[in-house]
Amino acid sequence: MQKLVLLCLIFFSFFAGALGQTQVNSLLCENRINPTCVDISQPLLSWQLSGNRRNIRQSAYELRVSTSSKLLNQGKELTWNSGKVTADQSVHVVYGGSPLSSGKKYFWQVRIWDDKGQASGWSPVAEWQMGLLQPGDWKASWIEPGFIQDSISRPSPLFRKTFQAGKKIQSATAYITARGMYEARINGQRVGDALLTPGWTSYRKRLQYQQYDVTNLLRQGANAIGVTLGVGWYSGYLVWENSKNHFGSRTGLLFQLNIQYTDGTEEVITSDNSWRSSTGSILNSEIYHGETIDARKEKEGWSDPGYDDHAWSGVQLSSDNNKSILIATINEPVRKHEQFKPVRIFTTPAGEKVMDFGQNLVGWVQVQIKGRAGDSIVLQHAEVLDNKGNFYTENLRRAQQKNTYIFKGNGTELFEPHFTFQGFRYVKITGFNGELNPDNFTAFALYSDMPATGDFSCSNQLINQLQHNIQWGQRGNFLDVPTDCPQRDERLGWTGDAQAFFRTAAYNRQVNNFFAKWLKDVAADQRSDGSVPFLVPNVLGDQSMGSAGWSDVATIVPWNMYLAYADKRLLEQQYPSMKAWVEYMHKQSPQDLWNTGFHFGDWLFYHPDDDLDGRAAITDKYLIAQCFYAHSTQLLINAAQVLGKTADIAEYTPLLQRIKAAFLKEYVTPNGRLVSSSQTAYVLALNFDMLPESLREQAALRLVENIKSYNNHLTTGFLGTPYLCHVLSRFGHLDMAYTLLLQDTYPSWLYPVKMGATTIWERWDGEKPDHTFENAGMNSFNHYAYGAIGDWMYRVTAxxxxxxxxxxxxxxxxxxxxxxxxxxxxxxxxxxxxxxxxxxxxxxxxxxxxxxxxxxxxxxxxxxxxxxxxxxxxxxxxxxxxxxxxxxxxxxxxxxxxxxxxxxxxxx
The missing domain is CATH 2.60.420.10 (Maltose phosphorylase, domain 3)
Known part of the structure; x- marks a missing residue:
């Protein structure tokens, strides 16, 4: 009977397609395929239409939802049946059924009527599972190791718990988070494939948990849970000067396992004072410095039921048992992606054994090799070789980027890190005297698992390599937060970089959930007066805020997310943050002129004398501030129009006019010349419509003349570069925009390409033509900001x-x-x-x-x-x-x- 039904479905599907019937597919809940850990009371549902004719449009839809896939297909006992809704909306449809319950799984499908009034068949069934919706749904307690922790080396603690499942198991869901990072196992098997969990948020205000279906890992009878912790971003080294413990000094675990038995009963296993704790093979693990693993200290079978843990310590309940800040994970987790084998293994002039993986990437190297007990193999990571061909690490500053593996000596052993990551192309091997075989080493790229969405290619192979570099710069730096760089002692969520690159990012990858999560931290870390930090999560303190072009991330990214994804709900959520930032600038601006406070300016612009840190910027920083003040005010007005906030439109529209009038009075001569004659000054003034229309054409001509005076080269920095070619093409100078795009001598986008770059550089001349380097204090070779040219390539060239x-x-x-x-x-x-x-x-x-x-x-x-x-x-x-x-x-x-x-x- 089942075979007959299947054949009928196949027959119907074939002929429906042949007859031109519209199909419904690619169902998404909260922008994800079959997500777990949904803690939104009214999720957004989306789907796609397909067919073999032109001009397919939807005229109506019907959605139905159930807690049973079988009942759903029968149309019975539905949690929601929308009925036939006459509407063409197929993206971000709001769930409108009965209230959703914590931990429940829901199944849904949709059918549509097309523009000819013809109904489709029901779509394939999709599903989502709710997270824990209320703090009271958490029965677990925060626990910490029961032994005295080494506060210097900080070996990773192990937690363990055994329990009996006395009945046949129908389903089981684990909810896990940590203060630090965690890796969980059940009955010796890893839970999930996410890495660096629970991810990085503003931990004092928002702490993510993950949710896993672990039904297949459990068994009737004896079971064991094992969890390893690392200090991670929570208490590891961050920023500079060996600073650590930014969010707390003690790692901790919160674990809850909800089991449903086939007889209808339930059981909850939680982290409590019955757990045991110890340490194992991870002697230390730091994001900047790497990880040391001593395989001789591994406790074999420690996460299996039969392991003897009588020598382990107990645990202690944390003095802070707060669960009110726990949030479901809405963004894609960090996972392993591309694999690389060494393209060559060589000895440098200095006698170092070095591997070249051919691509500057972010992740780690997995080693599978034999060694004698007590011997070690040390992997140090770097992005480039110096002009003599030697391993170069000065630009890493204090970051060691070193993984050390100590052999147990029992045959081939496999090592890889757990709670760290490195930015590298080259790996130096020390401490190992055997022959280095490329088969024994595999580099894995790690980044947030955002679906790839956009691609670009053209007839110029250097531009194609530039596109490759843009995409790899994004992969390496979109690791749970949008970091500035992934290798030195920084790796922080700089707001200026993120806003400059956003539109390019949203083309390359589906970054909706990635940025939605991060923007909530932007709002969480925003000061009460509306000022926005330089970086998010903020680990620099309340004084490191309010720089033009950086803090404007609060308006620029939400508005551009709306343009990319049409998610009105997110715009509504971020609107208070947008408004607060504009109000902060307003209060800093007597006579509507923002000429106070610290500003980074046009960071790392080109200047022949500038080999330090970009502070000699030739564009007046307050001119830049006024431009971004106007831009953010305009974006706030745009958002208010979408959201129907008429009072705000009436308030901020005249304010915008006054801001632009103040700009003209302060920074523009009567004949239209700017007081700063730099490319960035003209680019920002034109892009943000700071000049009356009568002055724009001559301003664009002055921009072109400036470019010509530098022999057809750009001189812009982080704030001017994203808009440079857009302004040129908008004002009739498409030829000059292409001249800049195709320029291949310094400073230009293609100069690093010709120098062999495989990612975007932080500086236009990170490596000079003689293969010496820029100032090592600030010279990342994987820094995506200048990759913002991708947006112009996609929107103008393609x-x-x-x-x-x-x-x-x-x-x-x-x-x-x-x-x-x-x-x-x-x-x-x-x-x-x-x-x-x-x-x-x-x-x-x-x-x-x-x-x-x-x-x-x-x-x-x-x-x-x-x-x-x-x-x-x-x-x-x-x-x-x-x-x-x-x-x-x-x-x-x-x-x-x-x-x-x-x-x-x-x-x-």
């Missing part, structure tokens, strides 16, 4: 964008603008609606454009030709095609289209 009044790519703009020496470019982007593609080439005097538009969206395609009569689609004139609407202008032709694939050609 031409993929979204309309601000229809965000989230509901109404798509396809407007490629060829230039320079490029003859071809392709961009693809996975959105919540499906894939967008824009691929153009110049071929035999023709402009050829292939476009893909996902179902339930529309697009405006701009063709860079003067006459609409010249445009063909799949060999037919567009004027003859009913599903394409042509709109002509003097400079370009636009085509209004629906979903589907299109092949446009036009004579140039």
């Amino acid at each position: 031409g993929i964008d979204t309309k601000e009044d229809a965000p989230g790519y509901r109404q798509i703009i396809i407007r490629p603008r060829p230039g320079g020496s490029l003859t071809q470019a392709t961009g693809t982007l996975q959105t919540y609606y499906g894939q967008i593609k824009s691929s153009w080439q110049l071929q035999n005097g023709q402009f050829v454009l292939d476009v893909e538009i996902p179902a339930n969206t529309t697009a405006t395609v701009y063709m860079p030709v003067k006459s609409g009569n010249a445009i063909m689609e799949s060999g037919k004139a567009v004027s003859e095609q009913k599903d394409i609407r042509l709109v002509s202008s003097d400079k370009e032709q636009s085509l209004e289209i629906g979903s589907g694939k299109y092949h446009f050609t036009a004579a140039q």
Whole structure:
């Protein structure tokens, strides 16, 4: 019978597709596939449509939800049945059923009616599981080791608990968090594949827990739980000057296991004073300095039921048993990704044994090798070799980036770290006298498991390598928080870097949940007067706040997230933080001029004399501050318009006018010249519309003249660079934008590429042409900020964008603008609606454009030709095609289209 049903389903699915029936797939709850640990009372549900015809649109939908997949398919005992809802919304639909319960699993599916009124079949069943919704749902207690901890070396503590499951188990869910980092095991098997859990948040205000389905790890009868802790970000070394214990000095564990038996009864196993504690093979583990593992001290079988733990210590209940700050994990965890083998093993001129993995990456090296008991192998990590070919670590500052493995001596042994990570391309091996075989070493890339969404390629291979470097800079630095760099004694969530790179980040990867989590920490660490820290989580204190272009992350990222994902709920959540930041600037600005306080300025701009730390910036820092003051105020007005906050619109619109008037009075001469004549000054003034329209064209010309005076090179830093090419192309200087993009001598985006870079550098000349280095005190070779050029490549070269009044790519703009020496470019982007593609080439005097538009969206395609009569689609004139609407202008032709694939050609 089951086989017959399956055959019928296959038969129906085949013929539904053949007949052109719209399909529903790719179901998401809270932007994730079948998530666990949902603690939102009304989750957001999304789905995609697909079919084999053009112009597919949704006219209505029906959602149903149940606690049983079987009953769901029968349409019985539903938690929610929306009924038929006449609406085209297929993204971020709010759950509207009965109240959801802690720990419960819910199953759901959707069907739609298309633009022809034809109903789809029900989608495949998706699911989500709720987290613990109230502090009272936690029955566990915080526990700490019962032995006296070594406060210097700080070996990782082990916790252990055995229990009996006397009945047949139906399901089991574990809820785990730690003060520090944890790695859990049940009956000797690792729980989940997430790394560096529970992740990094502003721990005193927000502490994440993770939720795991561990049904398959348990057994009827004896069971054992084992958990290892590391100091991590909680109490490990952070920032500079060997500073540690920023959030607390004692690691701790909170563990709860909810078991449901087949007879309907439940049991809860919790962390309490019945647990045991000891130490094991991890002698110390620090994020900056690495990890030391002594395999001789490993307690074999310590997380199995039969292990003898009578010599272990007990545990003590923590004096702080607060659970009110516990939050579910909404973002993707850190996981292992790409693997690399050494591309070469060599001896340096200094006699060092070094491995080259060919890619600057973030993660660690797994070693599988034999050694004598008590011998060790030491791995030190670096990004570059010096100009003599020797291992170079000066730019790491105090960070040791060293992993040490001490052999047990019982055959081939496998080592890898647990609670640290390194940024590296090269690894120096010491302490091991045997032959180094590349088969024994594997580098793993670690980063938050955000789905890849965007890609870009073109006819210029140096630009393609630049795109590679941009993506790898993001992978290495999006490790639970958006860090500035992943290798030296820093690795912090600098706000300026994050806001500068956000739009590029949102193209490369689905960063909705990643940034939603981090923005909540931005708001949590925001001072009561509205000032925003330089970095988040804030480990610098309440005085390290309020710098223009850094603190503006509070407005820039939420608004741009709304444009990328159309998540109105997130914009609403962040609105108080946005408003508080604008109010802070307002209070710092007598006569509406912000000319007070500390500002980083156009950090690490190019200047021939600047080999220190960027503090000799030639762009007036208060001019920059005024520009960002206006920009944030504009974004607040934008958000208020979306959210219907009419009183705020009425208040801040005249304020914005006064801010711009104060800028003109203070920084602009009567004939339109800025008091700072730098590229960044003109870029910011033009990008943020600080100048009246009558002065903008001449300002753009002055920008171009400035670029020419530097022999067609940029001079911008962290704040000017993201907008530079956008301003040039917006004001009619596309040719100069391409000249800068394709420039390959210092300072330029392609100079590091030609120097062999595989990631984005912190400085334009981190490595000089003679292979000497910039100031070692600040010279990261994996620092994503200057990768913000990616946004221009995607939105201008490939031409993929979204309309601000229809965000989230509901109404798509396809407007490629060829230039320079490029003859071809392709961009693809996975959105919540499906894939967008824009691929153009110049071929035999023709402009050829292939476009893909996902179902339930529309697009405006701009063709860079003067006459609409010249445009063909799949060999037919567009004027003859009913599903394409042509709109002509003097400079370009636009085509209004629906979903589907299109092949446009036009004579140039």
